[in-house]
Amino acid sequence: MKQLTQPTSAGQPATLSGIKLILATLALGLGSFMNILDLTIVNVAVPTMAGNFAVSPTQGTWIITSYSVAEAIMLPLAGFLAGRFGEVRSFVAATLLFTLASLLCAMSFSFPMLLTARVLQGVFGASMIPLSQTLLTAIYPPHRRGMALGIWAMTTVIAPVVGPLAGGWLTDNTSWHWIFLVNLPVGMLVGISVSILLAHRDALQPGNRHQKMDWVGLSLLIVGIGSLQILLDKGNELDWFSSGTIITLSVIAAIALLIFIVWELGEATPLVDLRLFARRNFLVGAVCLLLGSMAFFGVVVIVPLWLQTYQGYTSLWAGKAVAFGGVLAFVLGPIIGANINRVDARGITTFGFIVFALVGLWSARFTPNIDYWSVALSRLFMGIGISCFFLPLVTISLSGLPAERVAAASGLTNFMRNLGASFGTAITTWLWTSKAAGHHARLVENIHPYNPAANDYLNRLHQLGMPDDVAYAYLERMITTQSYTLATDNILIISALLMLSLVTLIWWAKPPFVASRGGAH
Secondary structure: OOOOEEOOOOOOOOEEOHHHHHHHHHHHHHHHHHHHHHHHOOHHHHHHHHHHOOOOHHHHOHHHHHHHHHHHHHOOHHHHHHHHHOHHHHHHHHHHHHHHHHHHHHOOOOHHHHHHHHHHHHHHHOOHHHHHHHHHHHHOOHHHHHHHHHHHHHHHHHHHHHHHHHHHHHHHHOOOOHHHHOHHHHHHHHHHHHHHHOHHHHHHOOOOOOOOOOHHHHHHHHHHHHHHHHHHHHOOOOOHHHOHHHHHHHHHHHHHHHHHHHHHHHOOOOOOOHHHHHOHHHHHHHHHHHHHHHHHHHHHHHHHHHHHHHOOOOHHHHHHHHHOHHHHHHHHHHHHHHHOOOOOHHHHHHHHHHHHHHHHHHHOOOOOOOOHHHHHHHHHHHHHHHHOOHHHHHHHHHOOOOHHHHHHHHHHHHHHHHHHHHHHHHHHHHHHHHHHHHHHHHHHOOOOOOOHHHHHHHHHHHHOOOOHHHHHHHHHHHHHHHHHHHHHHHHHHHHHHHHHHHHHHHOOOOOOOOOOOOOOO
């Protein structure tokens, strides 16, 4: 019988081969996919869910940010949990608890309950991503770890695009509750499979029961990031700094985060190893992940929201349009992963940034009468850019790190990615509504008795049998649609320019960009 494990140095868990490697890869990849899928699967269901709970669509986006910010805050715990309880035990426990939180989301009968359940999803599932990445690279032999990272990166790239498609189909054909219920069989399958296939790893690495937990650092991080996220979510609603609540939140966030930085730098066993930012490649990769995720997830959230709210798309058709972004990402992901160590990761990332930006600038020419295929093709070509910067950025961030720091570094890079997703969603939603209000005000200025074009259009509406109130309501709807279309174009331009600004930064990273091979460097 073919050997299923390959021995490594004494005391180190073995790599896998054969069918066991394939099954473990599928289980870990599926767990990572499910976790990231839940970041975007609700995107196209936001208008429906907001309507069911009698809140505005912009308030509905809190369903997205509550999950991503909770996950971001808890991501740095991945290193501690892996060291304290073992990588496999931590991953399995996180997966099963995440699945339980998904059930609570599906059972929610009020908006506050749903937000609470989404926070629990983020808290419990936070360590799934970095631990799946760590375990995937560990079970592959050193010369194939680039391929392992490619498989892992493919799940992080495809999930945000498949999410709207799956969410749209489930929302239109069943109900939004099934967006969360589908996690139940998948989560159980992943948890049981990984516990069986990789149980031997924790037997060789039982964990350090005496490892200390940085409770002070965790508390400061929760207060600081939590206050900042609430500030971003409610800022537009409360008129920003004219509100005492927003001023209070900004002061709390600033003080908590400042104390957090000082505390972590002086802590012997910090929650977040901020000294990783002293490494040039980690700093460059992490900052690019943060800003790149803001640009990417901002577009992923706004485009389907615009399609459903102002273009008349159903949840399913909005999901179909956005899902095209995953086609080329699916094809290119493994290819890039297999060749990541043969080419300069900065070059691949630069290509990805530029393609994303060019497609964004092209998409910024959307008009209210844009057809389906124009939207779909723009997402298709954006998939090239997406697939070309997530994996190279992770590779750059982790290059040269000793094995014992990979779990903590993976947690921190994913923290930056999730933070970018949550902040990007909140900021772009605010920009979208603000820009739309500005465009609406300027367009309405042209509707007056002394504008021949406006009068001529109103006369034609009257000739069609519309009374004054119906004609003005129709005109108001047209102006609102045009305003939000222009605002969507503005978001696409801002995201494109943000991506272009990263091209210079990425070349500050210094080769070689070799992922950790399981030993100290």
